[in-house]
Amino acid sequence: MSKVKYYYDPDTLSYRKIERKKRRTVKYISLFLLASALFAFLFVFIASQYIESPREKGLRHELQNAQLQLELLNKKMDETEVVLANIAERDNNIYRLYFEANPIPEEQRKAGFGGINRYKDLEGFDNSKLIIETHKRLDQIQKQIVVQSKSLDEITKLAEEKEKLLTAIPAIQPVNNEDLTRMASGYGIRTDPFTKVRKMHWGMDFTAPRGTPVYASGDGVVERADNGAAGYGNHVRINHGYGYVSLYAHLYKYNVRKNQKVKRGDIIGFVGSTGRSEAPHLHYEIFKDDQRINPINFYYGSLSAEEFNKLLEHASLENQSLD
Incomplete structure (x- = not known):
């Protein structure tokens, strides 16, 4: 039950009951609600800028993990490129030389991809540069593997032919x-x-x-x-x-x-x-x-x-x- 308030009327030398006008009450309530809503909006805005939600925190961890995985993948690609370079060197300077086949030029082994931009869909993100560079290296390694695989297939055929040649050439004395x-x-x-x-x-x-x-x-x-x-x-x-x-x-x-x-x-x-x-x-x-x-x-x-x-x-x- 709300309290009843009075004021002293000097004209009548008596206390009179204070009557609250409804319009003023509505006005006060409206101002209070508006102030509350504004305060709540400011609180949410400030919180969104400086306080992470559980979902944002989870997304941030996922992004950091993705960046870490890309870095690890690039390190593995470094190791793969070293191995491929070693195989290519042996392929050109030992295998193909032994079987009298022309070496594969370096520009053919590491040629890029012409035509349209293959990585346009990966542009416009915070880590686009890292992602695009990783995709490029993967594509280039894949191409080098294809080139090397075809070369080894050719070497296998040459080896089989060489084996036939070595068994065919007269190579022993015909009388013991x-x-x-x-x-x-x-x-x-x-x-x-x-x-x-x-x-x-x-x-x-x-x-x-x-x-x-x-x-x-x-x-x-x-x-x-x-x-x-x-x-x-x-x-x-x-x-x-x-x-x-x-x-x-x-x-x-x-x-x-x-x-x-x-x-x-x-x-x-x-x-x-x-x-x-x-x-x-x-x-x-x-x-x-x-x-x-x-x-x-x-x-x-x-x-x-x-x-x-x-x-x-x-x-x-x-x-x-x-x-």
Whole structure:
């Protein structure tokens, strides 16, 4: 119950009751409410500027965490770029060099992306620079990985081809050292055993007892196995691919046929003295791109350094050939 207030009226010399006008009451109430609302607005405004809400605090932590993760990601990309640079160096200077492939230029490995701005949607934020730079580095690393992956695929194919080449090239002596009587004659100018005229001897003669095994010096396909070539008697020709052909002449007999695939070390025939031959021996020749070359350079797969030097010494003697 509200208190009743009085005032003293000197005219009547009595106390009169104070009557509050409704209009004034409404005015006071309105002013109070307006002041309260203004105070509340100022409080909220000031609080919003200096006091974080739980949601804002959570968002701020998320932003800080995102920045930290981006920084960590950039550090990992630094490490990845170092590894990629090391792989690229080995790729260019070891792998591609060994397999005789052209190195990949640096500008091709690290080329950027042309055309429209790929990162326009990432602009306009507080951390746009960091985000865009991170995306650029990721895209560039991804491209480097693609380039390197294609290069390694190419190297794999070259390695497979190189392996085929290494198994195909004539690389062993066609007669075992233990079976040899001697190395009779080498590649070069020699005295013909029948005419006694000095002429070019296009192969190497290995003397061994009749029936001594003769081995294929590399993988290939038998091109000929017959006695139809003048002077060679029973002979075998093996096409090794890559321009290489080996010939084995004066055989006692052969045990391969035309178009048969052979492997290095397979027995293809036996030492004899057929055709234009003075004594049992194997006449051995190597062709590269249809040109006869010195077989002395193709025994790295079966001889030690000492055995090779001894063979080289005998082969260089200008003696009489056996065919």
